[in-house]
Amino acid sequence: MTNKTEKIRFIFRVLAWTFAASAALTTSASAADSERAHQLLREIDDLWRGQSSHAIMTMEVKTAHYTRAMTMEAWSKGTDKTLVRILSPKKEQGTATLKSDTNIYSYLPKTDRTIRLTSGMMSGSWMGSHFTNDDLVRESRREDDYDASISFEGRRDGDDIIEFTLLPKPDAAVVWGKVVLTIQAHNYIPLTELYYDEDLALARTFVFSEVKTLGGRLRPTVMQVVPADKPDEYTKVIYQELALDIAIKDDFFSLTNLKQQ
């Protein structure tokens, strides 16, 4: 009887120690894990953005009501300054969007006026695409706004991948409830990004493809976004030219230059 009680007590003690040890290990492992996750996230963010960039791209938009394609030229410097100008179609040629810090300005050649978008317009569609104006503004580094952790590492669908789960930091002003990124394990090239809304329902999916050498390194050159509630619609951005770390002055991103054609 006594013997049996001691045995049980011993088993409990072992269990308790095991639990405590594994908890401690998990915590330290997840700290290391989180450090690595942030490191990788930084690399992914850097893939698209050097100190400055110049790109020519085509955007294809398909919705239930229209299909259209636009060619545009874009410049960026740092995280705060972006200028996008429409090259075609003719109707919208010269229409330009300037993002300077947190403001977005649109130049409308038809009326020769420049307007500043209000916060109410931020969730509106940018140029009829599935991108919002907000997507243009929010280009700050994701590691600043999100806590990243590696949620899966291994083979999936024949690829060695790493999957990250990004949860917004408590005080971050972001619209998403969760972001899940998948990258190729051997070269860190992004495959997909899944955006979840505040109720953690899937809102939209980014798929990256056509990996080529562009702008001096291997990268996906096609990015397609599909809204979760309209699976038949998409916006596809195809990079045609990309140059990183070009010499460009701050005053290039000015309201005067916005009007140049």
Place this chain on the structure above:
Amino acid sequence: MHIFSLATRNVLRNWHRSAVTTGAMAFAAAIMILFAALMDGLLRDSERTAVAMNLGDAQIHRHGYLADPDLYSLLDDAAALAGNLRSHGFHAAMRLYGFGLAAAGTASAGVQLRGVDMDNEASVTLLHRHVLQGDWLAADDPHGIVIGRKLARTLAVTLGDEIVFVGQASDGSMANDLYRVRGILKSVGEDVDRAAVFITIPAFRDLMALPQGAHEIAVMRSDRNSDLDAARERVAALAPQYEVRDWRQLRPVVARLLDMADIQTIVMVVITYVAVATIILNAMLMSVFERIQEFGVMKAVGVTPWNIVALIYLETMVQTAVAAGAGGLLGYAAANYFTDHGIDLSHMASGFSFGGIAIDPVWRAYITPQSLLVPITFLFLIAAAAVVYPALKAALIRPVSAIHYR
């Protein structure tokens, strides 16, 4: 006939008391007539603003448009349907709606663009006569727009200023054009005041790349006194594939508020008249107790209890009739004064709204047959109820003990 002259003589016997009772009744009736007329004025004004400035009697939409006002949710055969409605004796106007950004200088605001059918909108709503500054839209001025007054303040624009509109056209392209403020509307309702930009339909179609169809057809009966439900049924029969709703269904809160306001008038009338009833009861009871011996004698010489009841009632009704006449005249005169002059509340607040519908800050009375008849009818009813007890008291008296009553 001599019972009538007896009643009149009895009323005049203590004419001080009769005058006070009659005066109280007349005063209450006058106040209630004025109150009812002011309430009717408020109701009429709210209904007029809701229906005649914006909604129309009924509206036709594609199913689901009201829940999700989508640019593509069109009445495809709108022009033909509106024409058909007109040939059936309705007034009908097409409307188109779009959303976007209006910018002027450094200010900008989200707006609702409203395409106006220049040929027919004026037969459905009175918006064209509701312009605060400038002019209503004109067919030959496609770049002239009319905007709500709060929007004008938000954008800091006045007449003649330019406004850039940016939105998304139906083909996904960027809809943008430059317009000039042609007119600023008086207060219509929260949504219109804050966000509406009125534009002619051809200009709307051009801007939003929407060559045909409409989002809404607003319908107005040619006879405003005909039955609304029946009119809605007839419209629905002409547009079977679409959703047809009358204004009461479109703004149920306003409709219910208006219905309740009717009841509110009656409640006010009853409460006031209960006070009047106690005065009548008191006066008649006093007059009965004073005359107990007299009633005893009357019964002794063969007057029936019914005759006595009739006498007491007649005495009350003579006073009530005089009160109704005087009160009616006084109330009508007061209500009439406020119909013409109105109570200006504009110094108290800049805009009044009632269930999201703007009301004219000058509150005017509106005399309907009902606002005269309800207070007067209730006055007679209340007087009749108040005098039941004194009349029975007098009628059921026993002659012998009444004659010896001290």
